Amino acid sequence: MAVIEYRDVHKAFDVPVLTGVDLTVASGETLSIVGPSGTGKSVLLKTTIALIVPDSGDVVIDGQSVVDADAEQLLEIRRKAGYVFQNAALFDSMNVHDNVSLGLSDAVIRSLGRAEVERRVAEALEDVNLDAALVMRKLPAELSGGMRKRVGLARAIVGRPQILLYDEPVTGLDPVNSAGVDRLISALAERMHVTSIVVTHDIEGAMTISDRIALLEGGKLRFIGTPEEFRHSQEPLVRAFVNREAAFAAAAARSEAGHEGMA
Amino acid sequence: MPTLDERVGDVLHAVHLDGLLRATGRVGDSVFSHAGDMALLSWRSASNTLRGNVALHDFIDQAFAMGVQSLPLVMVTAILSGIVTSQQGGYQFTGSIPLYILGSVVTSSVVLELGPVLTAVVVIGRVGARITAELGTMRVSEQIDALYSLGRDPVPVLAAPRILAGMLVMPALVAIANGVGVAAGMVSAQATVGLGAQSFLYGARLFWHSYDLLYSLMKALVFGFVIPVISVHMGLLTRGGAEGVGRSTTASVVFMIIAVLVSDALFPPLFLN
Numbered sequence: 001m002a003v004i005e006y007r008d009v010h011k012a013f014d015v016p017v018l019t020g021v022d023l024t025v026a027s028g029e030t031l032s033i034v035g036p037s038g039t040g041k042s043v044l045l046k047t048t049i050a051l052i053v054p055d056s057g058d059v060v061i062d063g064q065s066v067v068d069a070d071a072e073q074l075l076e077i078r079r080k081a082g083y084v085f086q087n088a089a090l091f092d093s094m095n096v097h098d099n100v101s102l103g104l105s106d107a108v109i110r111s112l113g114r115a116e117v118e119r120r121v122a123e124a125l126e127d128v129n130l131d132a133a134l135v136m137r138k139l140p141a142e143l144s145g146g147m148r149k150r151v152g153l154a155r156a157i158v159g160r161p162q163i164l165l166y167d168e169p170v171t172g173l174d175p176v177n178s179a180g181v182d183r184l185i186s187a188l189a190e191r192m193h194v195t196s197i198v199v200t201h202d203i204e205g206a207m208t209i210s211d212r213i214a215l216l217e218g219g220k221l222r223f224i225g226t227p228e229e230f231r232h233s234q235e236p237l238v239r240a241f242v243n244r245e246a247a248f249a250a251a252a253a254r255s256e257a258g259h260e261g262m263a
Numbered sequence: 264m265p266t267l268d269e270r271v272g273d274v275l276h277a278v279h280l281d282g283l284l285r286a287t288g289r290v291g292d293s294v295f296s297h298a299g300d301m302a303l304l305s306w307r308s309a310s311n312t313l314r315g316n317v318a319l320h321d322f323i324d325q326a327f328a329m330g331v332q333s334l335p336l337v338m339v340t341a342i343l344s345g346i347v348t349s350q351q352g353g354y355q356f357t358g359s360i361p362l363y364i365l366g367s368v369v370t371s372s373v374v375l376e377l378g379p380v381l382t383a384v385v386v387i388g389r390v391g392a393r394i395t396a397e398l399g400t401m402r403v404s405e406q407i408d409a410l411y412s413l414g415r416d417p418v419p420v421l422a423a424p425r426i427l428a429g430m431l432v433m434p435a436l437v438a439i440a441n442g443v444g445v446a447a448g449m450v451s452a453q454a455t456v457g458l459g460a461q462s463f464l465y466g467a468r469l470f471w472h473s474y475d476l477l478y479s480l481m482k483a484l485v486f487g488f489v490i491p492v493i494s495v496h497m498g499l500l501t502r503g504g505a506e507g508v509g510r511s512t513t514a515s516v517v518f519m520i521i522a523v524l525v526s527d528a529l530f531p532p533l534f535l536n
Contacts, residue, residue, distance in 0.1 A: 046408070049411075049412055051408045051411055051412060075414045078411070078412055078413070078414040079414050081412070083408075083409070083412035085405045085408070085409055085412075086405070087404060087405065089404060089405040089406045089408065089409035090406075090409075091406055091409075102410075102413050102415065103413055105414060155413070
């Protein structure tokens with residue numbers, strides 16, 4: 001059953017960015033959106049919960065139009081989704097506990113009480129492989145880039161959403177941390193049965209975590225299929241992406257072999 | 264029959280006029296658009312405040328930053344303005360007008376004009392610019408989007424506490440600036456033209472109206488509303504990374520100064536006649 005539907009979504013900022021995107025994401029599915037920089041991947045992701053409103057077309061979440069939603073309905077839609085921002089978008093003046101607890105609504109915080117909120121925050125931090133006792137009272141500035149991303153993810157999942165939206169979750173991370181975040185995305189999708197959309201430049205990561213991969217280019221979807229179909233597609237754009245990734249992996253392997261040889 | 268030169272002149276005139284009208288239209292459109300957005304921001308802040316959606320600690324944080332932390336600079340500015348007014352008056356009055364009139368001139372100048380306006384300028388530089396830069400940075404680093412994505416409205420969290428704090432703190436700052444400015448003027452009059460405190464106060468009381476203080480505090484209230492509304496609005500509009508934050512902070516300071524001076528100019532015809 002489709003949980004998220006993009007229907008002929010158009011958006012322009014002086015120049016057209018999205019020029020008619022149609023896409024359906026099924027319940028429990030993990031879909032990765034890849035494509036060149038500036039092609040509208042993040043814009044498309046932001047239209048999902050009306051952080052950016054399409055110029056025309058619609059996004060439908062669980063049968064509810066995002067474009068036609070009133071304030072209450074929009075709040076309801078946003079409560080269903082957790083959004084992980086590219087640079088985590090943590091609030092600098094708040095410690096990790098306060099940042100993560102923002103993912104709970106005021107009504108939930110009032111009903112749970114202070115101790116239960118703290119337990120839920122700690123649980124979310126442990127879910128993203130952070131030592132809650134160690135990081136809970138730290139400010140975002142005291143954390144590494146990888147830890148900040150994990151805190152951003154903890155904030156997105158603490159409200160137990162049905163949908164998780166990731167905007168370039170591994171950008172700026174080293175390969176070890178990237179692989180760790182990819183494993184986390186897969187584990188959360190499995191454990192929480194969430195529907196996930198991941199905007200990424202990391203093709204190899206997308207191959208690992210996705211049920212399907214969509215290629216966005218020039219404001220339109222150029223390809224959508226399983227990772228296997230993506231890998232073997234003869235579509236020139238897809239081939240360019242796969243080959244670039246293969247070339248990068250080969251270069252990385254050569255570099256690693258060189259280092260081992262030197263050692 | 265017009266000559267070729269005249270026709271070319273007419274065309275150039277038409278093109279120039281057309282461009283001028285278009286530019287005027289764009290500016291007018293932009294001004295009305297900003298004014299409309301700020302009116303909406305003010306309305307939503309007021310309704311959130313009245314419904315009790317503003318956290319007390321957010322308000323206290325802002326009031327502390329605007330009031331207590333601005334106080335030293337406000338006092339220095341008030342002292343200097345009182346001294347300069349007193350010295351210039353003393354220079355002009357000596358030998359021509361009874362010197363006790365200086366008490367009235369210094370008090371009226373400080374209370375009616377210099378106290379509110381110079382305090383507003385200090386608050387624009389110290390607080391207004393900081394608010395725009397802070398919210399602008401939050402905008403470009405997606406923290407505002409994060410608030411929306413978490414189902415939270417930035418108005419009660421970011422705008423309302425700042426506007427409320429501005430409206431409550433600014434009259435207090437102006438009242439202090441008025442007192443300090445007049446006292447500094449009195450001390451300066453004693454030191455420079457030998458006018459004693461009693462004569463200074465006699466002159467000050469001679470033309471004093473209690474309404475003057477109310478007028479001064481009304482100005483403070485308006486400035487305390489205008490400064491945070493513009494700075495929050497400009498911060499939330501910021502686009503385009505660090506450069507965008509710089510651009511919107513500069514524009515915000517310019518708009519705040521213009522708004523303060525224009526509203527200051529509207530006060531005499533509205534409230535002194």
